[in-house]
Every structure is written in structure tokens, then in C-alpha cells.
Amino acid sequence: MEFGMRDHTGARRLTLKAITTVFAAVALFLTSALPAWAADSITLTWVRHGESYGNIAGAGIDTSVPGPQLTALGEQQAEAIAQQLKDGGYDSIYTSNMIRTQETAAPLEALLPNLPVYEEAGIHEISAGIFEGSPIDSGLGRIAYFLIPVAWTLGLRSLPIPGGENGNGFEARVNGVINDVIANGDTNPLLFSHGATIMIWTMMNVKNPDILLMLTHTLGNTAVVVVTGNPEDGWTLVSWDGVQVSQTPSLGTKLFVNVRDLVVAPQTAVYNVVQALKSRDFSQVVAAVRDGVVMVAKAGVAFVKNTVTDIAQAIRGALPGGAAATSTSVAAKTKSTSAAATTQATEETSNGATDLGDGNKVEPGKAGAGSTRRDSSAQATSDDTSQSASTDKADGGAKKGTGSSRRAGTHKAAA
Structure with a gap:
């Protein structure tokens, strides 16, 4: 009888500890206002x-x-x-x-x-x-x-x-x-x-x-x-x-990414919990649940913030004031470089029109129309x-791998 009571008491304590850990993690996330440092690219x-x-x-x-x-x-x-x-x-x-x-x-x-x-x-x-x-x-x-x-x-x-x-x-x-x-x-x-x-x-x-x-x-x-x-x-x-890809996606792409990241978060959280359950390690399960709750909470906050910001920026850019500001900035840059631009334009005019024979792809150092697509790929890379x-x-000789299997430079796996 005494043993059974101790067993139930221990289970309740573990459950309470898990719940407390999750709530503490959420509270820490919601109350934290410290800026995050950007990681190296x-x-x-x-x-x-x-x-x-x-x-x-x-x-x-x-x-x-x-x-x-x-x-x-x-x-x-x-x-x-x-x-x-x-x-x-x-x-x-x-x-x-x-x-x-x-x-x-x-x-x-x-x-x-x-x-x-x-x-x-x-x-x-x-x-x-x-x-x-x-x-x-x-x-x-x-x-x-x-x-x-x-x-x-x-x-x-x-x-x-x-x-x-x-x-x-x-x-x-x-x-x-x-x-x-x-x-x-x-x-x-x-x-x-x-x-x-x-x-x-x-x-x-x-x-x-x-x-x-x-x-x-x-x-x-x-x-x-x-x-x-x-x-x-x-x-x-x-x-x-x-093919060079635009680094400034459209509003539609930004909104798509916002929704994608929002719906992905709970799926990833559930996947991680399932993997933890397979380990049969209670501490891993608690950690997975805690991290999952934080992940989903962050995704919800990021979705609202990013969506509002993206739409506001799009509206601001579409307003006459935004367009005028952009025009003014472009005009200032054009004026400051007008002499050089005029000289360049004159040289280009004398040399002939832009060659669109290769699909109108502008790639640094690209050869003429006889180049192959793979050549342009390598140049772009x-x-x-x-x-x-x-x-x-x-x-690059001595490098410590973590989870990687080192191969010799000329090694070939068996078929």
C-alpha cells in the first residue's frame, strides 16, 4: 500500500515538473525583450x-x-x-x-x-x-x-x-x-x-x-x-x-512564406515529440514538448509581426509619397553621376545594342551566344x-568532423 502511494506521488511530481517547465519556457519567451544577435552567414x-x-x-x-x-x-x-x-x-x-x-x-x-x-x-x-x-x-x-x-x-x-x-x-x-x-x-x-x-x-x-x-x-x-x-x-x-534569383521577394511571396512558416511549426513540434517518445527517455520528451510549445508560440508571434510589416511596407511603397521619395533618391544619384553615365551611354551607343541572344540573362563575365548553359551556371556560381x-x-587538411564520415580525396564507395 505504501509502495503504491509513493509510486503515484512520484508520477505526479514528474508530471508537475514537466508542466512547470513548459509554462516557465513560455513565460520566458513572452517576457524576454533582449535582442538576438545575428548568426554568421x-x-x-x-x-x-x-x-x-x-x-x-x-x-x-x-x-x-x-x-x-x-x-x-x-x-x-x-x-x-x-x-x-x-x-x-x-x-x-x-x-x-x-x-x-x-x-x-x-x-x-x-x-x-x-x-x-x-x-x-x-x-x-x-x-x-x-x-x-x-x-x-x-x-x-x-x-x-x-x-x-x-x-x-x-x-x-x-x-x-x-x-x-x-x-x-x-x-x-x-x-x-x-x-x-x-x-x-x-x-x-x-x-x-x-x-x-x-x-x-x-x-x-x-x-x-x-x-x-x-x-x-x-x-x-x-x-x-x-x-x-x-x-x-x-x-x-x-x-x-x-539563373539569378531576386533577393527582394514580392508581397505575395512574403505572405506565402509567413503562412508556410506558421503551419510548419506545429508539424515540426509534433515530429520532434514523436521522435523523443521513441527514445523512451522522459527527459527528452519533456524537452521536446517544451521546445515545441516555444516554437509554436514564436511562429504565431512572428506570423503576425511579419505579415503586418510586409503589408505596411507594400502599402507605403505604393503611396505617391513613397514613389516620390524613391524618385527623388534616384534623381539625386543620377545627378551625381550624370557625367559618367553620359559618357558610358555614348560608348554603349557607339558599340551597338544589348545582345539578347542568350535569353536576356545578365551574368558577370558571361561569354557570347555560343556559351552553354552550364558555363553560365559555373560563372554565376x-x-x-x-x-x-x-x-x-x-x-583544409585537419578538420574535426561531428557526425560526418571522413573519406580520402580519391576514395570511391563500392557499388
């Missing part, structure tokens, strides 16, 4: 692998590990992208645990033998589940396999691929790799990954997503995507396979990373 340069035997006509979707190897064309693409990336000032190389990414990175590893190389399972391709083996060029399987992850980019992260993963698990594993990158002290890493993984993670997380761009410009083999930012302050898409990366590391 890093540049993530994502590279899709070269053509593999899983990409050729008639092949089936293959998301297994280690997966298919590169074709002869894929090996040529790997050599070409290595030449285009070798002068980018990168401080590390990360690959997935699938052999096609490791083979794609190998030529660059040979050119930059001092860079540390890590193998990370967290950036492998999105699991196809029941759609594994479906033809890549026909049928409904390939469509369903892609449309479900597209729904994750709209905020519906709890939607699973039947027999595969959901958006919460996908987000967690990719973010785990990024946390390793940060823990390793890397600020300008190259991440060799997979088409769906790169496209979906990017559009799930950046502040300036362009879902239409993703749907109309899917990433080809060795395509490059550049993203800057950090987990605390968020991510910004800089370029997408050579070089320009982006040279502006975004903080410092190059002279010695």
Missing part, C-alpha cells in the same frame, strides 16, 4: 551528380544505397564541373552515401587534394517508397514521387511518400548535415547531392522561394544551386542552375560564392 553550393545509369532512358527510379554508378557521359560531366568549380574558394566537400555523388566529386577532389571530404548519408536522395522502380520517363509513379515532396514546399510536411519518408524526416536529416557543416567550421562548402533533395530542401527553406521556377526549370545533371544564410536567420536563394563566402581556409 555561410554559403551552401549544391551540385547535382552527373548522369548515372539511373538517369538513362527506360531506367527505373532508384533511390537505393549505394545506387547506380555514373555513365561515360556522367564521368565527362564530372570532369567538366570540376574544372568549373576548382577556383571557387571552397573550404570543404560533402557527398551523400550514394556512389554517383562520390564519383561526381572525385575529379574535383583530385584537383583540390587539401580540401577535407565528408560522406553524409543525410543528403541522399529522397526515398521513393512504393514508387521505387517506376519508369523515370513515363507513368504516374514518377509524377506522384515528385508531387508529394512539392507539397512539402507548400508547408504540408507531414504528408508522407507511401512506404517512404515525410517532409519532417527529410528536413531533419538534411539539416543534420548542415549542422555538421557549421560544427566543422566550414563557411563555403560544396555539397554533392541529388536532384530532388536539392530542389525540395531549397524551396522548403529559403525566404525567396520560386516554386514555378522549380517546376519549369528542374535541375539537370551537375546543375548548381547557391544558397546563403544560416539556420537561425534563415536562408536565401542566390542562383538556380545559372563563382560570382555568387566569391561575394558570399567569408574566408577561404588555407589548410
Whole structure:
């Protein structure tokens, strides 16, 4: 009898402690007015692998590990992208645990033998589940396999691929790799990954997503995507396979991101609690519940604040006063540089009109109309990373990994 009373008393104390912890966390969040310091920004340069035997006509979707190897064309693409990336000032190389990414990175590893190389399972391709083996060029399987992850980019992260993963698990594993990158002290890493993984993670997380761009410009083999930012302050898409992306999203995009972040917070919180429950560790469960409550509360406050701010700024910019102020500012700048501008305009007029033959893309250092799309992608990547990366590391040899598996520069996983 006495033992039973003690057992119930202990359970009540643990429950009371958990409730008290949660309320204390909420109170701390609501009463805290201290400004947060911005975290250091890093540049993530994502590279899709070269053509593999899983990409050729008639092949089936293959998301297994280690997966298919590169074709002869894929090996040529790997050599070409290595030449285009070798002068980018990168401080590390990360690959997935699938052999096609490791083979794609190998030529660059040979050119930059001092860079540390890590193998990370967290950036492998999105699991196809029941759609594994479906033809890549026909049928409904390939469509369903892609449309479900597209729904994750709209905020519906709890939607699973039947027999595969959901958006919460996908987000967690990719973010785990990024946390390793940060823990390793890397600020300008190259991440060799997979088409769906790169496209979906990017559009799930950046502040300036362009879902239409993703749907109309899917990433080809060795395509490059550049993203800057950090987990605390968020991510910004800089370029997408050579296409420069606006850093100032429209009001519609801002409002979409606000809603996306609002609906994602409770899904992430529930996912984290479920993972904690699987551990059967009561302290982990309490921590997950506490963090989840704070996360959802912060998301609600941020949604109201950001939405009001975005709409107010849009209205202010549309008012005659706002337009006049902008015009005055532009006029002042124009007047201060009128002589130089006039001289430049005269020179351009004498040299001929702007060449629109390459799709009206203005990219620094871009060659003429004979250049390929991949050349412009590499140039855009070089320009982006040279502006975004903080410092190059002279010695990338000795680096302490946290959760990463170190590979030798020329190592290849077994097929």
C-alpha cells in the first residue's frame, strides 16, 4: 500500500515538473525583450551528380544505397564541373552515401587534394517508397514521387511518400548535415547531392522561394544551386542552375512564406515529440514538448509581426509619397553621376545594342551566344560564392568532423 502511494506521488511530481517547465519556457519567451544577435552567414553550393545509369532512358527510379554508378557521359560531366568549380574558394566537400555523388566529386577532389571530404548519408536522395522502380520517363509513379515532396514546399510536411519518408524526416536529416557543416567550421562548402533533395530542401527553406521556377526549370545533371544564410536567420536563394534569383521577394511571396512558416511549426513540434517518445527517455520528451510549445508560440508571434510589416511596407511603397521619395533618391544619384553615365551611354551607343541572344540573362563575365548553359551556371556560381563566402581556409587538411564520415580525396564507395 505504501509502495503504491509513493509510486503515484512520484508520477505526479514528474508530471508537475514537466508542466512547470513548459509554462516557465513560455513565460520566458513572452517576457524576454533582449535582442538576438545575428548568426554568421555561410554559403551552401549544391551540385547535382552527373548522369548515372539511373538517369538513362527506360531506367527505373532508384533511390537505393549505394545506387547506380555514373555513365561515360556522367564521368565527362564530372570532369567538366570540376574544372568549373576548382577556383571557387571552397573550404570543404560533402557527398551523400550514394556512389554517383562520390564519383561526381572525385575529379574535383583530385584537383583540390587539401580540401577535407565528408560522406553524409543525410543528403541522399529522397526515398521513393512504393514508387521505387517506376519508369523515370513515363507513368504516374514518377509524377506522384515528385508531387508529394512539392507539397512539402507548400508547408504540408507531414504528408508522407507511401512506404517512404515525410517532409519532417527529410528536413531533419538534411539539416543534420548542415549542422555538421557549421560544427566543422566550414563557411563555403560544396555539397554533392541529388536532384530532388536539392530542389525540395531549397524551396522548403529559403525566404525567396520560386516554386514555378522549380517546376519549369528542374535541375539537370551537375546543375548548381547557391544558397546563403544560416539556420537561425534563415536562408536565401542566390542562383538556380545559372539563373539569378531576386533577393527582394514580392508581397505575395512574403505572405506565402509567413503562412508556410506558421503551419510548419506545429508539424515540426509534433515530429520532434514523436521522435523523443521513441527514445523512451522522459527527459527528452519533456524537452521536446517544451521546445515545441516555444516554437509554436514564436511562429504565431512572428506570423503576425511579419505579415503586418510586409503589408505596411507594400502599402507605403505604393503611396505617391513613397514613389516620390524613391524618385527623388534616384534623381539625386543620377545627378551625381550624370557625367559618367553620359559618357558610358555614348560608348554603349557607339558599340551597338544589348545582345539578347542568350535569353536576356545578365551574368558577370558571361561569354557570347555560343556559351552553354552550364558555363553560365559555373560563372554565376563563382560570382555568387566569391561575394558570399567569408574566408577561404588555407589548410583544409585537419578538420574535426561531428557526425560526418571522413573519406580520402580519391576514395570511391563500392557499388
